[in-house]
Amino acid sequence: MELRIPKTRNNDRLLEIVLYTWAVLVLIVVMYPLFFIVIASFSDPSAVGSGQVWLYPKGFTLDGYKELFKHSNIWLGYRNTIVYTAVGTAIGLAVNLSAAYALSRKDLVGRRFLSLFFIFTMFFNGGLVPTFLTIRDFHLYDTFWVMVLPFSVAVFDIIVARTFFQTGIPPELWEAAQVDGCGNLRFYVQMVLPLSKAIISVLALWFAVGQWNSYFNALIYLHNPDLYPLQLVLREILVTNQMQNALGTGEAAQIALRLANLLRYSVIIVATLPIMCLYPFVQKHFNKGVMIGAVKS
């Protein structure tokens, strides 16, 4: 039942060409910087510096990756980040999912006020210095806990999870459980959570990625380098260039400069790899999470 007139069909063909050209260009713009870092990490730094590396590695070398092993602070940072991510994600899930479930219940007295209590913090806060002073008053400055506990409430995530519970857990279920003498806590743990694997995995991933990538709290609240997460170590290597500043001149300095350059590529790869490996498997869930959030608006 094709009723299109030829002119429209030509226009559609043109649209198709423009569309796919655009899509391919976007793919190149997004991928190439990342691809370049990968090939540069396997190349001779002088070939990279003189512009000979464009599409594949030149002067193949693994020196950048060998260099990684000489920097114990990278591995310490790695370990710290893994611990912060694991503990931070566990705390974040526990705190936010339970709050979200309570707020999703229509029979919660004071629901409006409590929702406002949460949402207000999205738009207004004490600011940097008062928050800093508070953390110090609680003796959390420069401790492990400051990285995982004080800022674990994520109101946006609570809203998304609340919407999920409202649409995904039928109120009849709670009524039936109540008749059987089941309390709120048992219902939450034994019924709600097992039915909410989709939202749990979405929030877990949001938390894990956020923890892995964040550096702000570490910059503000940590002083002891032994507690530094990977991102702060990366900052020293990639941004403040502490390696290069320490160098002198001469042949030894040349070699050191070469290695410092290589290290910048390889450290990017090693620090980003875990998330990139995880990402394709969880992308589906991420989409779902945003869709759940979209239902609200």
Added chain:
Amino acid sequence: MTNSSSSGNLQRNMARIGRNWGLYLLLLPAVTLLLCFVYKPMYGIIIAFKDFKPALGIMGSPWAGLKYFEKFFNSYQFSITIRNTVYISLYSFATFPIPILFAIGVNQLRANRFKRVFQTVTYMPHFISTIVVVGILMILLSPGNGLIGSLYRLFGAEAPNLLGSAGMFSSLYVWSDVWQHAGWDSIIYIAALSSVDPSLYEAATVDGASRWQKIRFIDIPMLIPTAITLLILRVGGMLGVGFEKAYLLQNNLNISGSEVLSTYVYKIGLLSSQYSFSAAINLFNTLINFVLLIAVNQISRKYSEHSLW
């Protein structure tokens, strides 16, 4: 009459609270954390109006009135930080339609396999940390041995130092954001488009509508409610140029174009320990954002029936 019914209400509510004590227990951790680490610091905002000395505490420090606000308004940094913050915010605000166009484009891709690859690839940069993105920018854009240096040398020219230019800072900041987040930000619009009733498109086809006309008259109107909600939220964060990337991209050469309110608050407050001064600048920033959010929400409610509350 009203009295007895309201006391009946109260009783009913008390009974419901008692029955649902478990729910309040579930709320307890989040509420406690917010009280301690978000609401308690709000009380600490008072130091913006005091000469805060850590030894004297918040209560014990002498009042300073609006001294620190005047100090900021009269300072040389005031016009620079405000100008940079507003300029970068407006610039990045102007890129707001990009994810919408992105979603419309993705929605038109017919080859399913290609579409999936396209989405996977364009969402990916969202998961890279700010530090790594800035590191990549520095590697690519360093005029000496970066990619841009090689590119200019191909044509026998000297590469400009984009990283050390005050004028280029805003473009670096905004376009690296677009690179990193445009794909991801489009998801919510793609979700909105996927909820369009297919019979709408079928009817349009029968009426002889071209694909372009379907985009114009079906897709775009579908996206407007979502776009307005996100627009309001965006205006609320108007003067909130993110600290994380601005601070990392800052250097002595570009500082006149890269000092924004958030980085200035950090330097004054934590690096040079002028607590009250920093808190005053911070409060000024927060208040403007808050007022903007409420104003835009009111305007939107009046003219379009879309609002956050």
